[in-house]
Amino acid sequence: MSDDLRIKEIGMERSRVEGALKVTGRAPYAMEHGAGHGVQEPLHAFLVGSTVSRGRVLAVHADEVRGSEDVVAVLDHTNAPRLADTDDEEYAVLQDDEVHFRGQVVALVLATTSEAAREGARRVRVEYAAEPGEHVFDEDSEGDEPEKLNAGLPPSGSTGEPDLALASATHVLDETYRTPYMHNNPMEPHATTALWDLGPDGAELRCFDSTQAAHSVRSTLARLFGIEAGRVHVEASHVGGGFGSKGLPHAHNVVAVLAARSQPGRWVRLAVTRQQMFALTGYRTATISRFRLGAGPDGVLGVISHDVVEQTSRCKEFAEQTVAPTRHVYAAPNRRTSTRLVRLDVAVPSWMRAPGEMPGSFAQEAAMDELADLVGLDPIELRRRNEPEADPETGKSFGDRRLLECFDRGAERFGWSERGPARSRLEGDWYVGLGTAASVYPAYTQPGNQARVLAEPGGYRVEIGAVDIGTGARTVLRQIAADALDVDLDAIDLRLGSSDLPIASVAGGSSGTSSWGWAIVAASRTFRAQHGTSPEPGDESVAGPPKKPVDEDYALHSFGAQFVEARVNRFTGEVRVPRMLGVFSVGRVVNPKLARSQLVGGMTMGLSTALFEESWRDPRFGHVVTDDLATYHVATHADVRDIEAAWLDESDHRANPMGLRGIGEIGITGAGAAVASAVTNATGVRQRSIPVTPDKALGWE
Ligand code: MOS
Numbered sequence: 001m002s003d004d005l006r007i008k009e010i011g012m013e014r015s016r017v018e019g020a021l022k023v024t025g026r027a028p029y030a031m032e033h034g035a036g037h038g039v040q041e042p043l044h045a046f047l048v049g050s051t052v053s054r055g056r057v058l059a060v061h062a063d064e065v066r067g068s069e070d071v072v073a074v075l076d077h078t079n080a081p082r083l084a085d086t087d088d089e090e091y092a093v094l095q096d097d098e099v100h101f102r103g104q105v106v107a108l109v110l111a112t113t114s115e116a117a118r119e120g121a122r123r124v125r126v127e128y129a130a131e132p133g134e135h136v137f138d139e140d141s142e143g144d145e146p147e148k149l150n151a152g153l154p155p156s157g158s159t160g161e162p163d164l165a166l167a168s169a170t171h172v173l174d175e176t177y178r179t180p181y182m183h184n185n186p187m188e189p190h191a192t193t194a195l196w197d198l199g200p201d202g203a204e205l206r207c208f209d210s211t212q213a214a215h216s217v218r219s220t221l222a223r224l225f226g227i228e229a230g231r232v233h234v235e236a237s238h239v240g241g242g243f244g245s246k247g248l249p250h251a252h253n254v255v256a257v258l259a260a261r262s263q264p265g266r267w268v269r270l271a272v273t274r275q276q277m278f279a280l281t282g283y284r285t286a287t288i289s290r291f292r293l294g295a296g297p298d299g300v301l302g303v304i305s306h307d308v309v310e311q312t313s314r315c316k317e318f319a320e321q322t323v324a325p326t327r328h329v330y331a332a333p334n335r336r337t338s339t340r341l342v343r344l345d346v347a348v349p350s351w352m353r354a355p356g357e358m359p360g361s362f363a364q365e366a367a368m369d370e371l372a373d374l375v376g377l378d379p380i381e382l383r384r385r386n387e388p389e390a391d392p393e394t395g396k397s398f399g400d401r402r403l404l405e406c407f408d409r410g411a412e413r414f415g416w417s418e419r420g421p422a423r424s425r426l427e428g429d430w431y432v433g434l435g436t437a438a439s440v441y442p443a444y445t446q447p448g449n450q451a452r453v454l455a456e457p458g459g460y461r462v463e464i465g466a467v468d469i470g471t472g473a474r475t476v477l478r479q480i481a482a483d484a485l486d487v488d489l490d491a492i493d494l495r496l497g498s499s500d501l502p503i504a505s506v507a508g509g510s511s512g513t514s515s516w517g518w519a520i521v522a523a524s525r526t527f528r529a530q531h532g533t534s535p536e537p538g539d540e541s542v543a544g545p546p547k548k549p550v551d552e553d554y555a556l557h558s559f560g561a562q563f564v565e566a567r568v569n570r571f572t573g574e575v576r577v578p579r580m581l582g583v584f585s586v587g588r589v590v591n592p593k594l595a596r597s598q599l600v601g602g603m604t605m606g607l608s609t610a611l612f613e614e615s616w617r618d619p620r621f622g623h624v625v626t627d628d629l630a631t632y633h634v635a636t637h638a639d640v641r642d643i644e645a646a647w648l649d650e651s652d653h654r655a656n657p658m659g660l661r662g663i664g665e666i667g668i669t670g671a672g673a674a675v676a677s678a679v680t681n682a683t684g685v686r687q688r689s690i691p692v693t694p695d696k697a698l699g700w701e
Helices: 020-024 114-123 161-166 213-223 251-262 276-282 355-373 377-383 403-414 472-485 513-529 592-611 669-682
Strands: 045-049 053-060 071-076 107-112 125-130 156-157 171-179 191-200 204-208 233-234 267-271 287-295 299-315 336-344 430-442 451-456 459-463 492-495 540-543 557-569 575-587 640-649
Touching: 045 114, 045 251, 045 276, 053 071, 053 107, 071 114, 071 251, 071 287, 071 575, 071 669, 107 114, 107 557, 125 251, 161 287, 161 299, 161 472, 171 355, 171 640, 204 213, 204 251, 213 233, 213 251, 251 267, 299 355, 299 640, 336 355, 355 377, 355 669, 377 403, 377 430, 403 430, 403 557, 403 575, 403 640, 430 575, 430 669, 451 513, 451 575, 459 472, 459 513, 472 513, 513 540, 557 669, 592 640
Parallel strands: 045 267, 204 233, 299 336, 459 492, 575 640
Antiparallel strands: 045 107, 053 125, 071 107, 156 336, 171 287, 191 204, 191 267, 287 299, 430 557, 451 459, 451 540, 557 575
16 A cells, blocks of 8 residues: 555654744633734633532522623523533533532633633632432442443453353453543643634634644534534644543533623633542543453463453543453464443543553453463463464454564563563662563554645645644644645645644544545545646645545554563652663554654653652542542652654555554553563562552551
């Protein structure tokens, strides 16, 4: 497939084209659009969150607030504009008196200054008829089987006779592995600036939104507000990260537009505060995985069984695909996966970098590490003996699966042969250990993308409604466009970040570059076919990849191997990670500089989850109490030492014309298990959960 695509700009190290704008503060984010962008004298909105987790709103007392200077309006369920579609309980805000979780939006104050809006929101008094809610998810939670997991995956599946095979296995591992609640914390909190514009031809909705998917915000808002999608204009020129939390619209998008709808012709600015993000913009559910592995004397697996219990909100189902990696990474004739979902009166979970794959691969890789100990094999050797010839779940070929090569290269470069038995290395007051784990992530290409190529004097404008959330999409798409049109980079004027541009899928699922890049290649080919190599300015073509872009004969995945050195203080249990290396097989790398940022970024987030990230829910009220960056710890510079990412030199022609497989999420998978493996090797205390806090590291827990 890649044969006829020029590979010249693709593969070159290029700096982000918008880098200078960003570091000089000139790249406008959703909240920063002012008069220069037509945003005149915006009103400021501030949200009021419910203080009960279940029940009804009896009354919202806001007369005094309404009467105060600078306050323009107070909206609640009695006076907010009505939505055309209220099926989705997360989006049906201010539509009725029901409360589904603590922190749910129950009112909003609009004022001419942000201070007045915030102060007003503080003074709104809400009366509730509270009902007892359920908020606890733990070992005793039963749950039930959801119909489907995310990505449409089945919740359970079974091959062979797992129970019989376990009963006859030489080595049997039966342990429980846990991952905690985690919250996405992109640097830029979620924000929307919205205008309900009453023109002579009817209403137009304009938004500057911090989103990973301008087109999906557009279609969702159009549906909810009952207007044509073509009348909704969503712009997201610069976005300060999302990690999945901006992959779908959330309640704040709807409330901002409700506010704008109530004040036609006035811009409304709404920023979700860092604290409010912990209730309103999604999170990763905690998971409890029972893993059973049965192996013969040589460590060859006869059975893999993974039963997970996780949690969702009662008002909207979100079923993390935690069992997904278990289905694709190791071979065994007898296999079982199952998922149970516990429904609670809590905030709605959503996507967080490698949803499912991250917690699921933690459980699987930690279990494999433990099995290696049980069998008495090196952890890499155990994986070598269980390398499948085809995808265990579907029997399809992986195409090019080079997991073992990643392990071997990484082992060599990291000095894996120096790893000793558990608790065998004490340097000063620090136990030192090495660990490893596999990374895995599917290679997705989203259907339905389109791009436009337009000839301009001296070059080409290339348009696609994709969003660059900080990944470097603007830069790599420009490189792909240059090769696709066979012109210099300077001849490409790449436009993205708006729903007024050709339709583009979410910057998520590590599918952006493959899906959008392919659309650009398709549009370029169409352009050349229609207009040749000497077009007139104004000539244009719009096209996208085939309807079913993915070759269904293959189970395309990216793989990787991560290596970690952990040091654990023998008195305090403090864990430090001085060295971390990931070697990845991700298809062709379009831009080494930006790819390294993505892979190291994923590994850094993985390190962060391995050592720190954990949200604590108050069992009585159901809200997250660690709702700021002082109590929800993310890794900082001092925690991140020597993290290196390397990759194999390859191109996967089965994936797309560029030969790439996506790199945004694979770095976080396997990182946590590699840290747990290293700490186990350092201290001799088996780590079955993250974060590896000092008490767990030394076994005081
Ligand atoms: Mo990512 S969690 O697929 O936006």
